[in-house]
Amino acid sequence: MQISKDAVVEFHYTLSEAGEQIESSKDGEPLSYIHGTEGMLPGLEKALEGKAAGDNFSVTLEPSESYGERVDNLIQRIPLKHLQGNTKVWKPGMTAIVHSNQGRHQVTIVKVGRFNADCDLNHPFAGKTLTFDVEVINVRQATADELSHGHVHGEGGCGHSH
Structure with missing residues (x-):
């Protein structure tokens, strides 16, 4: 299945700036989100569109596509x-x-x-040009519950009361 609106996407990423690694999910659980619900950085979501499980790719995002420019005295x-x-x-x-x-x-x-x-209040990565190395682990259709809550549920539901 290809990544499109309302797909649940699980992926690992390594984040770097100017060739230096800042963060990686490889030692833990993959990140998951529902595609097309503004739960992901716009530039990264655009790069994930149409990809499938097993795909590996790199994308470099300007601040406008990720965490925005730094604002002084915020x-x-x-x-x-x-x-x-x-x-x-x-x-x-x-x-x-x-x-x-x-x-x-x-x-x-x-x-x-x-x-x-x-x-x-600036995000620590604001104003930085970031490169994401991404490995798509799994893609599936979101459940009706996940869509109504706006987030991915793990094994056994989402763990919050309604």
């Missing part, structure tokens, strides 16, 4: 209790996840106080 003070990550002690340079009305955002800690942290 700093916001956020209460520490709203920062999510693998730590109890936040330090400048660390990244955290913040949930807002606009969804989930990755932020970079600039300065930490007793109750708040000043965070750079």
Whole structure:
């Protein structure tokens, strides 16, 4: 099956900038998303269109097709209790996840106080030209449940209450 709207796509990727590896999914689970539901970077989704399980390819994305350009002085003070990550002690340079009305955002800690942290709201990869080496693992039709929820369900359902 080829990747098209409403297909569930599982893929591994290695991400690099200027030939230097930044991130890879190879040591863990493949990434999965529903094609055509804006759950994936626009440029990467465009490159995945029409591919099938077993396909390997590389695509280089300008900032406009991935995480956007960097915006200077995009700093916001956020209460520490709203920062999510693998730590109890936040330090400048660390990244955290913040949930807002606009969804989930990755932020970079600039300065930490007793109750708040000043965070750079730019995505850590904003302003970078990124190369994705992609291996398509599996392609299947999304279920009606997945389409109504807007995300892929793992084995045994999606694990959240309705």
